[in-house]
Amino acid sequence: MSLDDSPREECGVVGIVAPGREVARLAYFALHALQHRGQESAGIAVSDAGHVMVQRDLGLVANVFDESALRSLRGDAAIGHVRYSTTGSNRWENAQPVVRNRGRAVVALGHNGNLTNTDDLRALVDDGDGEPLMATTDSELMAAVLAAQEGSLLDAACAVMPHLSGAYSVVCLTESELVAFRDAHGVRPLVVGRLDGGWCVASETCALDQIGAEFVRDVAPGEALRVTADGIESRQALPPRPPRLCVFENIYFARPDSRLDGASLWQQRHDMGVELAREAPADADLVVGLPDSGTPAAIGFAHQSGIPYGEAVVRNRYVGRSFIQPDQDLRRQGVRLKFNPLREVIDGKSLVVVDDSIVRGTTTRQVVQMLRDAGAREVHMRISSPPVQWPCFYGIDMPDRSELVASEHTVDEIAALTGCTTLAYLSLPGLARALGMPLEGFCHACFTGEYPIPVPEQALKLRLEDAIDPARV
Ligand code: SF4
Numbered sequence: 001m002s003l004d005d006s007p008r009e010e011c012g013v014v015g016i017v018a019p020g021r022e023v024a025r026l027a028y029f030a031l032h033a034l035q036h037r038g039q040e041s042a043g044i045a046v047s048d049a050g051h052v053m054v055q056r057d058l059g060l061v062a063n064v065f066d067e068s069a070l071r072s073l074r075g076d077a078a079i080g081h082v083r084y085s086t087t088g089s090n091r092w093e094n095a096q097p098v099v100r101n102r103g104r105a106v107v108a109l110g111h112n113g114n115l116t117n118t119d120d121l122r123a124l125v126d127d128g129d130g131e132p133l134m135a136t137t138d139s140e141l142m143a144a145v146l147a148a149q150e151g152s153l154l155d156a157a158c159a160v161m162p163h164l165s166g167a168y169s170v171v172c173l174t175e176s177e178l179v180a181f182r183d184a185h186g187v188r189p190l191v192v193g194r195l196d197g198g199w200c201v202a203s204e205t206c207a208l209d210q211i212g213a214e215f216v217r218d219v220a221p222g223e224a225l226r227v228t229a230d231g232i233e234s235r236q237a238l239p240p241r242p243p244r245l246c247v248f249e250n251i252y253f254a255r256p257d258s259r260l261d262g263a264s265l266w267q268q269r270h271d272m273g274v275e276l277a278r279e280a281p282a283d284a285d286l287v288v289g290l291p292d293s294g295t296p297a298a299i300g301f302a303h304q305s306g307i308p309y310g311e312a313v314v315r316n317r318y319v320g321r322s323f324i325q326p327d328q329d330l331r332r333q334g335v336r337l338k339f340n341p342l343r344e345v346i347d348g349k350s351l352v353v354v355d356d357s358i359v360r361g362t363t364t365r366q367v368v369q370m371l372r373d374a375g376a377r378e379v380h381m382r383i384s385s386p387p388v389q390w391p392c393f394y395g396i397d398m399p400d401r402s403e404l405v406a407s408e409h410t411v412d413e414i415a416a417l418t419g420c421t422t423l424a425y426l427s428l429p430g431l432a433r434a435l436g437m438p439l440e441g442f443c444h445a446c447f448t449g450e451y452p453i454p455v456p457e458q459a460l461k462l463r464l465e466d467a468i469d470p471a472r473v
Contacts, residue, residue, distance in 0.1 A: 010037070010038065010083070010084055010112060010113065010114065010395040010396065010397065011037055011038045011081060011082060011083045011084065011096070011110070011111065011112040011113075011203075011395070012031070012034030012035075012036075012037030012038055012081070012082045012112060012202075012203040012204070012207070013034075013079070013080070013081055013110045013111070013112050013169060013170070013171045013180075013190070013201075013202070013203050014027055014030040014031060014034065014078075014079065014080040014081075014171065014200065014201070014202040014203070014207055015077075015078070015079045015080075015171035015173070015178050015180050015200060015201045015202075015227055016030070016077065016078050016079075016178075016195070016198060016199075016200040016211075016227075017076065017077040017178050017198050017199055017200070017227045017228055017229050018076070018077075018195050018196075018197045018198025018199075018200075018229065019076040019197070019198065019229050020076075020197055021195075021196075021197050021198065022070070023046060023075055023076060023077060023078035023198075024044050024046050024070050024073035024074070024075070024078050025070050026078070026195070026200075026211045027044045027046075027078040027079070027080035028044065028061065028065055028070055028080070029210050029211050030080060030200075030202055030207040030208075030210055030211050031044070031061045031080045031081075031082050031207075032061050032062070032210065033204070033206045033207040033209070033210035033255070034082050034202070034203055034204060034206075034207050035060065035061055035082055036253075036255060037082055037084070037112070037203060037204075037253070038081075038082035038083040038084035039060055039082070039084060040058060040059075040083050040084050041056060041057060041058045041059065041064070041081075041082070041083045041092075041094070041095035041096070042056065042057070042059065042060065042061045042063075042064040042065070042080075042081065042082050042083070042095070043055060043056025043057070043064070043080065043081050043083075043095050043096050043097050043110070044056070044065070044073055044078055044079070044080045044081075044097075045078065045079050045080075045097040045099070045108035045110075045173050046073045046074065046075035046077065046078045046173075047075045047076065047077045047078070047173050047174065047175050047176070047178070048074055048075035048076065049075075049076060049175060049176060050175060051175060052099070052105075052106050052107075052108055052173060052174065052175055053072075053073055053074075053075070054097055054099055054108055055069055055073060056081075056092075056095040056096060056097065057092065057095060058091075058092060058095060061082060076229070077173060077178045077227075078173070079097055079108060079109075079110050079171040079172065079173045079178065080097075080110065080171075081096040081097050081110030081111075081171075083095060083096055084397065094137050096109070096110045096111065096137075096139055097109055097110045097171075097172075097173070098110075098137070098139050098140045098143045099143070100140070100143040100144050100146070100147040101147060102146075102147040102174065105174055105175055106147075106174065106175075107143055107146055107147045107153065107172055107173070107174050108143075108172065108173045108174075109139060109142060109143040109146065109170060109171070109172040109173075110139070110170065110171045110172070111137075111138070111139035111142060111168055111169075111170050112168070112169045112170075112188045112190075112203055112395065113166060113167035113168040113169055113170075113183065113187060113188045113394060113395040114138060114166050114167055114168075114393060114394050114395035115138040115141070115142065115164055115165060115166035115167075115168065116165045116166035116393055116394075116453060116454065116455055116456060116459070117163075117164070117165040117166065117456070118138050118141055119456075120163070120165075121138070121141045121142070121145055121163065121164070122141060124145055124148075124163070125141060125144040125145060125148070138166075142160070142164065142168070142170065143172070145160050145163065146160050146172060152177060152226075153172060153174050153176075153177040153178075153179045153226070154177065154179050154224060154225075154226045154233065154235065157170075157172070157179050157181045157224045157237065158224050158235055158237040161181060161183075161184075161222070161224065161237045161238055162237075162238065164183070165453060165454065166183065166393070166394060166395075166453060167183050167185070167187035167188050167246070167394035167395050167453065168181075168182070168183045168187075168188065169181075169182045169183070169188040169189065169190040169203065169219070170182075171201060177226060178226070178227045178228075179224060179225065179226050179227070180201040180219060180224070180225055180227060181219075181223065181224035181225070181237065182219045182220070182221060182222070182223055183221065183222070183238075183453075184221055184222040184238040184239070184240075184241040185221055185241055185242065185243060185244035185443070185452055185453060186218075186219075186220070186221030186222075186243045186244065186245055187244055187245065187246050187394050187395070187443055187452075187453070188203070188246065188249075188394075188395060189203055189204060189218070189245065189249055189254065189260055190202075190203060190218065190219040191203075191204065191205055191208065191215060191216075191217070191218050191219065192215075192216045192217050192218070192219060192225070192232060193205075193208035193213030193214060193215055193216055194213060194214045194216050195211065195212065195213045195214075196212065197229070198229050199227050199228065199229070199230075199231060199232060200213050200227065201219065201225075201227060204254050204255060204258040204260075205258045205259045205260075206254075206255045206257050206258045209257070215259070216232075218260075218261060218262075220236070220240075221238075221240065221241060221243050221244075222236060222237055222238030222239065222240060222241065223235070223236055223237065224237040242440065242441070242452075243441050243442075244441070244442060244443040244452040244453075245260065245261065245441065245442050245443065246394065246395075246396070246442070246443050247431070247435075247439070247442035247443060247444050247447075248357075248385075248392075248396060248446065249265075250263075250265055250268050250269075250435060250442075251269070251272070251356055251357065251384065251385045251431075252293050252356040252357060252385075253396075256269060256296055261437075261441075263435070263436065263437075266296050268434055268435055268436070269296035269297050269300070269356075269384065269434075270296045270297065270299055270300035270303075271300055271433070271434035271435075271436075272296075272297045272300065272384040272385070272426055272430075272431065272434040273296065273297035273298060273299060273300025273301035273302075273303075273304070273354060273382075273384060274300040274301070274303060274304040274434070275300075275426055275430035275431070275433050275434045276297065276300075276301055276354070276382050276383075276384055276424070276426045276430065277300070277301040277302075277303075277304035277305040277382075278304060278430070279424065279426065279427060279430050280382060280424030281305060282305070282307075282352045282380040282382070282422060283350070284307055284349075284350040284351055284352045284378065284380055285307070285308075285349040285350050285351070286307065286308055286309075286310045286312065286345070286349050286350075286351050286352070287301050287302040287305065287307050287308065287309045287310070287351075287352045287354065288309075288310055288311065288312040288313060288351055288352070288353055288354070289309075289353075289354045289355075290313060290339070290353065290354070290355045290367065291311075291313060291314075291315040291339075292315065293355075293356045294353075294354045294355045294356055294384070297354045297356065297382075297384035298352075298354035301352060301354050301382060305352070307352060310345055311342065311345070312341060312342050312345045312346050312351065312371075313339045313340070313341050313342065313371075314339070314340045314341075314342065315338060315339055316337070316338055316339075316340070335363060335366040335367055335370055336370065339367070339370065341370055341371060341373075341374035342374075343374045343375055346371060346374040346375050346376050347374065347375030347376075348375055348377055349375075349376060349377060350376070350377050350378035350380070350421075351371060351376050351378065351379055351380065352380045352382055353367070353368075353371065353379055353380065353381050353382070353420075354382045354383075354384060355367075355381065355382075355383055355384070356383070356384050356385060357383060357384075357385050357388055358381075358383055358387070358388065358405060358406065358414065358418075359388055359398065359399065359403075359404060359405070360399060360403050360404070360405055361405035361414060361417055361418055364381065364418040364420070365417065365418040365419055368381070368418055368419045368420045369419060372419070378421040379419075379420045379421050380420065380421055380422045380423075380424075381415070381418070381420040381422070381423045381424075382423075382424055383423070383424070383425045383426065384426050385425065385426055385431065385447070386425050386426060386427060386428050386431060386444075386447040387406030387411070387414075387425050387447065388404055388406055388446050388447065389401070389404055389406045389407045389446070389447065389449065390404070390407070390445055390446050390447070390448070390449045391404070391446070392445070392446050393445075393451065393453075393455045393459065393460075394443065394445075394453065396446075398446060405417065411423055411424065411425065428444070428447065428448070431444075
């Protein structure tokens with residue numbers, strides 16, 4: 001639901017090789033399309049076949065780059081990154097692309113995901129070239145391990161990938177090579193596109209659309225590829241494993257105008273609403289979606305149920321993840337900073353309210369109260385995903401188990417805690433029907449606790465063992 005209570009995507013990446021074109025400007029526009037994947041920092045590295053230049057800073061893409069910055073970033077190849085911090089705090093050193101010396105050359109790297117074996121990697125680096133780590137992220141560790149390898153950057157990526165555990169979609173750049181690679185299960189998305197005069201990779205197809213690139217294919221799980229002006233040189237660096245794309249990309253994270261594995265996310269989200277209406281119908285006057293993420297599923301619910309769809313809440317699109325925190329009085333207003341209800345639409349009506357997920361439950365409770373204050377007679381909450389009961393270890397910022405309201409409360413209890421008239425979640429089979437493919441092809445650990453990639457025991461213990469405190473709901 002794009003609020004502070006929601007899970008957040010960690011990062012978005014892009015890589016472009018297009019000699020003769022303004023690659024930094026192309027990367028800049030691609031990053032604009034990926035801005036929803038991270039709003040804390042942005043960066044671009046360019047290579048001009050002799051040097052690598054990097055500009056990165058805290059803030060939105062539009063704040064970090066101006067015309068003169070883009071003009072000064074000249075080259076034939078560029079990588080770009082937007083970040084929301086899940087590992088390492090939000091400070092300048094952690095902005096990406098991170099840069100690491102590689103002999104007399106450098107390697108710049110941007111990463112989307114989260115590694116689960118950072119201790120092993122840290123030991124490798126400590127035994128390595130001795131250059132101190134400046135940042136606190138797993139991405140810098142990855143760059144350090146990569147920089148320590150001999151041979152081409154593609155050779156280095158293929159040598160390093162077997163040592164990485166976790167989720168990663170990576171772009172990296174030296175003076176002479178742009179390489180991208182994806183973890184063995186393909187947890188985070190990465191696609192290949194063809195540009196006029198070059199080739200590119202990006203986290204989502206919406207970034208390709210933004211820069212006029214044509215979608216070619218998804219990067220395969222475990223694949224490493226060198227992007228050149230003439231095409232893609234591909235190597236299957238890791239033995240193929242069952243794909244486990246993060247199903248939350250389909251439910252919420254990726255933009256609805258993107259396509260994943262050839263499927264339209266808007267259509268899948270619409271169909272989640274259709275399935276939800278079949279599984280949990282409600283007698284109501286109006287179906288509303290919490291903008292923007294709940295909208296496609298709300299439209300699907302309305303289509304299936306025959307209940308009219310309407311806009312009942314206006315979202316302030318300019319209140320993002322801000323560095324300036326509201327004062328105490330404003331904070332008390334909670335969701336009112338982002339949503340304003342349309343009393344003339346809501347007053348006296350029974351509403352079906354469709355949202356994509358409930359994490360802690362605090363936001364849902366505030367939304368329900370806001371709608372009741374605006375005159376709603378009944379609020380039937382319908383959630384277009386199953387209950388989130390387990391934390392994520394693969395790059396999504398989700399609270400520990402003790403703070404996930406569904407981990408120790410039944411659906412009826414959550415309905416009572418949040419104050420809605422009725423509450424229903426989409427079932428796992430319903431989700432699979434909406435996706436049009438079996439759930440075996442996805443990571444769904446935050447719903448089921450079935451983690452497809454091993455998680456260190458200590459991290460698991462820390463995040464799973466606390467009992468939930470109902471006072472936090
Ligand atoms: S645990 Fe959930 S949010 Fe994390 S990768 Fe798996 S499906 Fe996505």
